[in-house]
Amino acid sequence: MKSTHSHVANLPSRFGTFQIQAFKEGDKEHLAIFKEPFGEIPLVRIHSECLTGDALGSLKCDCKDQLEYALGVIGKRGGMVIYLRQEGRNIGLFNKVNAYALQDQGFDTIEANHQLGFLNDERTYEMAEIILGHFGIDKIKLLTNNPKKINTLKGITIVERWPIIMPSNNHNTHYLTTKKEKMGHML
Numbered sequence: 218m219k220s221t222h223s224h225v226a227n228l229p230s231r232f233g234t235f236q237i238q239a240f241k242e243g244d245k246e247h248l249a250i251f252k253e254p255f256g257e258i259p260l261v262r263i264h265s266e267c268l269t270g271d272a273l274g275s276l277k278c279d280c281k282d283q284l285e286y287a288l289g290v291i292g293k294r295g296g297m298v299i300y301l302r303q304e305g306r307n308i309g310l311f312n313k314v315n316a317y318a319l320q321d322q323g324f325d326t327i328e329a330n331h332q333l334g335f336l337n338d339e340r341t342y343e344m345a346e347i348i349l350g351h352f353g354i355d356k357i358k359l360l361t362n363n364p365k366k367i368n369t370l371k372g373i374t375i376v377e378r379w380p381i382i383m384p385s386n387n388h389n390t391h392y393l394t395t396k397k398e399k400m401g402h403m404l
């Protein structure tokens with residue numbers, strides 16, 4: 218029988234020694250990166266894939282800084298990073314590059330998504346709930362500035378919100394201002 222989750226493997230990293238487990242959702246493969254013990258209320262970061270930021274170090278967003286901050290804190294205190302393959306707020310890499318091309322012409326992130334026929338944010342968080350459920354977790358402390366993420370996680374009790382605010386740079390100030398003003402991020 219085909220499994221929807223992989224075995225658990227060790228992942229020594231520059232942020233500490235974690236364990237990882239992969240989860241399949243159709244063609245998408247998500248990851249839980251975790252460090253035990255979790256403590257009574259696990260500290261969790263739900264991170265959405267950003268290849269340009271996470272892997273290439275793009276300065277257009279704050280994703281890599283947030284990911285590394287989360288891995289650093291969770292590597293020390295225990296908890297879990299859920300890495301969801303929702304590139305470009307779930308419009309995919311190809312469309313995100315087209316959105317970036319529109320941003321080069323002066324559109325903001327939201328306007329560029331609309332120009333391409335997408336909503337502001339096409340993400341869902343069911344897989345995060347499924348992964349947390351797999352670990353028997355129903356209460357968390359969540360590292361986020363995003364109110365939609367909090368409101369969408371219906372099956373999980375968010376006992377505390379921990380802000381995850383990174384220093385801005387010349388290239389991402391407009392991106393962060395758009396998140397604050399148009400998406401209500403608590404920045």
Ligand SMILES: Nc1nc2c(ncn2[C@@H]2O[C@H](COP(=O)(O)OP(=O)(O)OP(=O)(O)O)[C@@H](O)[C@H]2O)c(=O)[nH]1
Pocket residue numbers: 263264265266267268278279280283303304305306307308313316317326330360361362363366381396402
């Ligand atoms: N469509 C689109 N997606 C982007 C753009 N810049 C970054 N992203 C994606 O945005 C996602 C990160 O989401 P954010 O809204 O920045 O932050 P968040 O994770 O929802 O909120 P926090 O928990 O507070 O960090 C990743 O999937 C990125 O690939 C962009 O210009 N257009």
Ligand SMILES: [Zn+2]
Pocket residue numbers: 267269270271277278279280281
């Ligand atoms: Zn990013």
